[in-house]
Amino acid sequence: MSNRSSLQKSLSIGLTLGVTLLWLLGVTASGLVAQHEMNEVFDSALEETAQRILPLAVTDILNRENGPGNQIAPAMKDHDEYLTYLVRDQQGNLLLQSHDADPRVFGTLPREGFSNTSTHRIYGASAVSDTMFIEVAEPLAHRREAALEAGLALLMPLVFLIPISLLGVWWIVRLSLRKVVEFQQSIESRGAGDLTPVAEDRLPKEFEPIAKAVNLLLERLHRALEAERSFTANSAHELRTPLATALAKVQRLQARIQGDQLKTTVTEIEEALQSLSVLSGKLLELAKAEGGGALSQNQQDLVPILAMIVDDFQRQAPGRIILSLPESVVNSFLDPDAFAILMRNLIENALKHGSQTRPVEVSMADDGLLRVRNGSDVVPPDQLALLRNRFARVKTGASGSGLGLAIADAIATGAGMTLHLRSPATGRQDGFEAELNVVTAR
Incomplete structure (x- = not known):
């Protein structure tokens, strides 16, 4: 069996993989751009939150009646805070914090601008001549989660687009190569x-x-x-x-x-x-x-040709041939003249080298299986293998040129058939048999 794949299959798979790869590269680039833009939005939110809360926090701290100690900003209702904040003085003393803020997330001393820890993104701003500082923190996991969801949103359409693309590419390639496939089939189907x-x-x-x-x-x-x-x-x-x-x-x-x-x-x-x-x-x-010239362009029924050939030999050797013909026609691409030459050589070989006291059996089955059998001594395997060669003969007293089986084998090979030579014959202890199937001629 050939291991070469079809052009249609190669193009369909190659184009689909190429388009899928380009889509993945596009999605990756889009995801990176989206992540960059989201980081800018999140940073802007951090900065905006700090600038909005800081004036309110300074006013609250300066107007306290019980001193500048730390206070926790109350929550209106329970909720998870993505943004937490601290208000501290220059020495890092807490003055105000959101209800979910964890002071361990922030540094020991406050600082202005953006900074990163292993878990959070922090923005700091100052007020009142750099005596009060606010720091707003956002978990990096929140940003990663948002980037992941955005990436999945871009990838999800590919789950549907890749099979659709495969079908579309396959259909277009098949339509484009339809005439090429018909051309291939027209050559492949002809004899x-x-x-x-x-x-x-x-x-x-x-x-x-x-x-x-x-x-x-x-x-x-x-x-x-x-x-x-x-x-x-x-x-x-x-x-x-x-x-x-x-x-x-x-x-x-x-x-x-x-x-x-x-x-x-x-x-x-x-x-x-x-x-x-x-x-x-x-x-x-x-x-x-x-x-x-062993094949013809059209199929021919070989049964009447075989009957005519055997009838000719019956006149030369009356009673020596037993013929068995099928009840239906046997059509074959084997050229009628070539078939006649093949059968004449096989029958002539059986009559000449077979036992004179035993008949030659010629039979053709409905499936095209053709046999010519004659009685004779068993031909040794080493001599049987040489009988297809030109001028090769088994030791016998009969005259002959040694070309009959070589001609039959050449016709069978030229027609794509296989000529089987057996000794002893099938179902016997002795004899010689030639067998081939004329329907397999191509």
Whole structure:
């Protein structure tokens, strides 16, 4: 299985992550700006509070009848104070404090302006010729809480925007790549024998050169295959005609001569010419099998072709073949001519090298599973592995070129099928079996 991800998936995830990252950076920057602005507002509130309370506190302290001792400002009702304050003199003696103020938060001596402790932000101001000081304190936790709430308020929309963005980006990318996906599916769904041009219309500009290059390649491949088929056909004609002529002349010469020794020599020449004729035919079949013409552009029903081929062999070897055909059609992209060559070689191999007293079984199932079985001695595994090679033969007394199974295997491989060779045959203790599934041709 390929581990490469699709362009649509990569773009959708990449764009969504990119937009999410930009949003997070934007939210972070906005949060920092908001925190800075809130600190300015809080500082202004501290300063404003001190300036408003200080005149009232000075008036209250100066008008006391019982002296300048510390007093706690009463609260109208119970509540939590975010801002607490102290009024002290130059020596740090308490003169007035809010009801929730903790003197330990403040320094030992009062001072003016802004200052920070580990827990509070403090602002100090003076009055009456720097004899009285007010300090207002605010917890830093309050500021952090406000900043956190503001940040969460900015982040919350992302919980909804990120899935919406993912769906939106995915939809836009899918819509943009729709023609590219159709182009991919049109190439993926066609069989290996379909060399018709692919559609170039309405493809994105970036993919048009790819479609044109594919069509040019298909055109060149089509011309090459046509040239190969033409060469094979012409070669077959040009080779077979002179061989047949020479064989006919030798046979006529054989009928005229009288001497036994000369007649034997002419017979040997006749047999050599016949063997050469068969070998040339096999080599041409092998060239066609390896030339890429094993598939057709349209599916064909192979059942009647198989029946016709077996019927031809029945005339040559009556009663030696048992045929079993399916009740339904078996459609395949396997080229009918290539199928005929494949079956002729498999059946011919079974008749020639199988037992003469046992029939050859040829069967095709509804699912396209094709078997050719014959009786014979068990072929050793080391020899069985070599039978797909050219001119490879098992030790036998039968004549042959050693090309039949090589041709069948070349056609099966060119059509995307797998030719299985077994010995002993399935369900037997001996015999030889060739099996393949013609429906898998692509």
